Amino acid sequence: METNLAKIGKLKHDPEAAKHGSCWMLGCETLDRDFADFKKYKDYIPALGIPLIRLQAGWAKTEKTKGVYDFSWLDSIVSDAAKLGLKCLLETDYGNPIYEGGGGWDLGAGFPTSEEALAAWDAWVENLVLHFMDRVDEWAMWNEPDISKGYTIDSVVDFNIRTAKIIRRLAPNAKIAGLSLARSDAWLFDGCIGNLAVKGGGELFDSFIYHGYKYNPDDASEVGPKLQAILKKYGVRGVVRQGENGCPSEETQFFALRKYPWSELSQAKWDLRRFIGDFCLGVPSSVFTICDFNHLGRQINRKGLLMADEQHNVLRPKLVYGAIQNMTTLFNDLLEPVYGAGAIRYKNRCQFFTFTRLGKKMAAFWDRSGVPNDETGTGKADIIMRNFAFQEPILIDVLSGDIYEIPRERITELGDITLYLDMPCADTPFVMADRGVVEIG
Numbered sequence: 334m335e336t337n338l339a340k341i342g343k344l345k346h347d348p349e350a351a352k353h354g355s356c357w358m359l360g361c362e363t364l365d366r367d368f369a370d371f372k373k374y375k376d377y378i379p380a381l382g383i384p385l386i387r388l389q390a391g392w393a394k395t396e397k398t399k400g401v402y403d404f405s406w407l408d409s410i411v412s413d414a415a416k417l418g419l420k421c422l423l424e425t426d427y428g429n430p431i432y433e434g435g436g437g438w439d440l441g442a443g444f445p446t447s448e449e450a451l452a453a454w455d456a457w458v459e460n461l462v463l464h465f466m467d468r469v470d471e472w473a474m475w476n477e478p479d480i481s482k483g484y485t486i487d488s489v490v491d492f493n494i495r496t497a498k499i500i501r502r503l504a505p506n507a508k509i510a511g512l513s514l515a516r517s518d519a520w521l522f523d524g525c526i527g528n529l530a531v532k533g534g535g536e537l538f539d540s541f542i543y544h545g546y547k548y549n550p551d552d553a554s555e556v557g558p559k560l561q562a563i564l565k566k567y568g569v570r571g572v573v574r575q576g577e578n579g580c581p582s583e584e585t586q587f588f589a590l591r592k593y594p595w596s597e598l599s600q601a602k603w604d605l606r607r608f609i610g611d612f613c614l615g616v617p618s619s620v621f622t623i624c625d626f627n628h629l630g631r632q633i634n635r636k637g638l639l640m641a642d643e644q645h646n647v648l649r650p651k652l653v654y655g656a657i658q659n660m661t662t663l664f665n666d667l668l669e670p671v672y673g674a675g676a677i678r679y680k681n682r683c684q685f686f687t688f689t690r691l692g693k694k695m696a697a698f699w700d701r702s703g704v705p706n707d708e709t710g711t712g713k714a715d716i717i718m719r720n721f722a723f724q725e726p727i728l729i730d731v732l733s734g735d736i737y738e739i740p741r742e743r744i745t746e747l748g749d750i751t752l753y754l755d756m757p758c759a760d761t762p763f764v765m766a767d768r769g770v771v772e773i774g
Contacts, residue, residue: 334730335710336757338737344729345774346662350382351418353666356612358422359383360577360622364410365391365427366439369626370645371410377639377650378417378623382661385420387576387619389476392457393429393438399453402460411468422471424513425458425496443481444492451495458499466504473542473576477515486524489514490532497537511538513576517545517556523563535569540617542576546589550603551684551701553578554610561616575611579621579636580604580705582651587631593704600636601653602705602761605660605731606684609697609762612664613686620657652732659734662771663764667691674721679714679758687721693767694723697731700760714758716765722751725768732761736773739765 359381363369365388378386388410395402414421428436434447435454445454462472474496478489493511500507512525522543529535543560547553560573580603581588581595595603604620611618624647625637638654639647667690674687674696681702688695696716726739745752757763 334732334757334759334761336728336730336737338728338739338757340735341727341738342736342773344659344662344734344736345772346380346658347382347772350661350665351379351384354382354384354661355666356617357383357608357661357665358385358387358574358576358617358619360579360619361386361410362389362577362622363626363628364406365389365394366629368628369624369641371413373645374624374639374641374647375413375417377647377654378419381638381654381657382665383620384418385422385471386414386623387422387424387473389424389426390461392427392454393431395461396429396453396457397431399431400456402457402464404461404464407465411465415468420471421469422473422510423461423465423469424473424476425461426475429453429457440477441480441482443483444475444478444488455495455499458496459503462500462503466507470506471508471510472500473510474513476513477544478513479521480515486521486528490525490528490534493529494532494534494537497534501537508539509537510540510542510574510576513542515544517543517553517560519556519559519563522560523566526563526567526569530567530569535567538569538571540571540574542574544575544577546578548590548593548704549701550578550580550607550705551610554607554614554616557611557614557616573616575616575618577619577621578607580607581635582637582640582653583635585632585635587628588634588636596707597652598707598709599705600651601656601732604653605656605762606699606701606705606760608657609660609664609731610684613670613684613697615670655734656732659731663695663729663731664697668695671721673719675716675718677714677716677758680712683714683758690766690770693770694721695764695766695770697762697764698758699762700758703760705760708759711757711759713755716753716756718751718753720749722746723765723767726753727766727768728756729764729766729771730761731764736771
């Protein structure tokens with residue numbers, strides 16, 4: 334982005350970022366349907382600084398003959414992930430058409446319904462847990478049940494309880510995420526949590542996943558704390574987690590955020606605002622997704638950090654790949670929020686958050702007023718801090734990783750108030766910080 338400040342270097346990525354990145358998860362979905370190939374993109378994952386990957390366990394891919402389970406395809410992925418220092422979250426889905434009433438194998442298929450199919454589901458989940466419980470600690474429920482025709486809150490909650498009871502019985506110390514809702518509507522989440530509480534299933538879960546795509550990513554991030562309040566309302570333990578969000582890098586005709594002229598620049602801006610916004614509001618967040626995938630019967634889903642072709646070959650990292658590396662270097666478990674330390678004055682509505690990081694100060698801000706665009710220019714904002722002055726302040730463009738010096742003439746001190754005048758501001762996150770908060774390359 335254009336800043337009119339003197340550049341002094343580039344953000345040096347933290348090679349240990351994943352060790353303190355428990356707030357982040359990376360999507361490695363659709364391998365159960367062969368829409369992508371883990372082996373073709375796996376070596377790009379460690380550099381992102383994200384320790385946990387999301388996988389779909391694929392009932393139909395595993396049990397192609399009744400009662401015969403072949404986990405070899407998933408064994409290979411889990412083993413490769415472990416070699417790369419990654420942990421896995423296994424999502425229990427989708428249906429299996431070899432059983433009457435077993436549902437379909439793809440998104441939106443709906444839960445199994447017949448007695449035979451439900452018994453087969455139980456057996457598959459039990460065998461899945463027994464097979465992976467020594468290597469996998471985190472589990473999630475069926476993905477996006479609320480997009481299936483005929484779903485009800487009762488059916489979602491009952492199926493969640495049914496599945497989680499099997500996991501909890503076999504792996505009592507497992508971390509289990511409930512719901513995995515496509516939407517983030519408060520009424521739906523409230524209905525599910527209230528129903529769950531009445532049925533005594535709240536103690537089965539450690540967290541609850543929601544998705545919810547919006548063209549302005551900040552409109553989506555602000556939902557998380559509202560959903561967390563619903564858990565508190567019903568006395569249900571655990572936290573809410575954003576379990577799947579991302580932006581395409583070009584206009585698409587299918588999938589979330591479709592029919593909009595996205596670019597690699599607006600994708601990177603969108604992703605940063607969504608994920609950093611989640612982080613700043615205390616919501617663990619998932620990056621969707623590592624690589625473009627070819628959703629057969631629809632088209633390539635271009636939300637990946639890596640550009641891929643129809644044969645799942647990785648062509649190159651997109652702009653957003655480096656932006657996510659910058660994000661995980663800056664935003665992780667080392668940060669402690671500081672409330673009420675400052676504010677921003679700008680022509681549009683902005684997000685503004687302050688932190689300390691190992692004793693040093695940091696502030697993040699961006700224009701949240703609209704959908705991310707393709708402009709590279711910046712406006713001028715005034716940053717107002719109270720008892721939170723920066724030592725040798727620098728400015729970091731999270732998108733590019735460029736680091737700039739803030740000249741003394743733009744700083745005014747008025748007692749316990751410090752003003753940083755004419756700071757660059759745009760529809761993508763910037764960070765002001767003490768010079769020693771990161772390494773400069």
